[in-house]
Amino acid sequence: MAAEGMSPLEQFEIHRWVPMNIGGVDASFTNSSFFMVLVVLLSTAFLLGGMRRGTLVPGRWQSMVEVTYEFVASMLSENAGHGSRKFFPFVFSLFVFIIIANLLGMIPFAFTVTSHIIVTFTLALIVILLVTILGFIRNGVGFLRLFVPKDVPFYIVPLLIVIEILSYLTRPISLSVRLFANMMAGHTMLKLFGGFVVSLGLLGIAPWLFIVALSTLEVGIAMLQAYVFTILTCIYLNDAFHPGH
């Protein structure tokens, strides 16, 4: 009871709720799946509920929905330029999914979907595949200009092309690790200091105060990381539209 219940990493464990096996692949419905479904339901309810009446002068709820929309719309147009408008639904879904998942994780006993690298890596992979395919569709072979650096002597160009391609391939990793590491580190820290509060007794007031401050910071990070993920998606989309800047 003591050692098992106190582990700060216990919160990241996956539990199979409804075991399923489809063609040899373990496709069980887990607590992670449950919270993903919950995130989708919550974001749908948030958006549809806010726009239910759609009044000219928005109420509080409608304002929140409109602010979210405006925020993502301006982010996309400022960073990805013209032509990117078609991908607004994708970018908006991504942003809403990540921010709701992050914020939902801040509720005690909730599972944080984005604290698992497989989830964030899949999201990043979707972004990178989309950008790569889109880049080739829109620019054909011209998309490869992205990998050819300008203003360098011709004899090191081949080497630099290899390095640029490797650097392009690191994008999904740095994109996903940043989100996952921030969420996991924050939640581990909260649990760790939560354990101190219990074990220190009266002196626990000090870590408790720290947790109050840390929780506020974590809410900020939850939103900031959703923002960072989305803005990087926009910047990468810009590469697909205008390679070679």
Place this chain on the structure above:
Amino acid sequence: MGEDDPRSSFKDMDARLKAARKRRISHPRQRMETRPLGIAMRLSVELAAGLVVGGVMGYFLDRWLHTRPWLMIVFFFLGAAAGIRNVLRAAEEINRAAEEGTEDESSTEE
């Protein structure tokens, strides 16, 4: 206020809206990471990602071409170069954001 022209306040608002839009467009690309921890994390992840991608790619190329361990060694260093390139690029970006932040004090959102 005055009854002279009920639409004057709307006109005024239109002008103010336009001014506000112009102000917002004049400095796009907001801050990404300004916390020191965020910057440190970003740079280290960029560097490590380069090494990982280089190493993994070299490993699989080796398995495919049966050239163990040469390609892995080569790609490990190429990956390191890519990682350093990414770090430099990220640092440039952070610097640019910091400069823009100090230039216009008005944009202290949050």
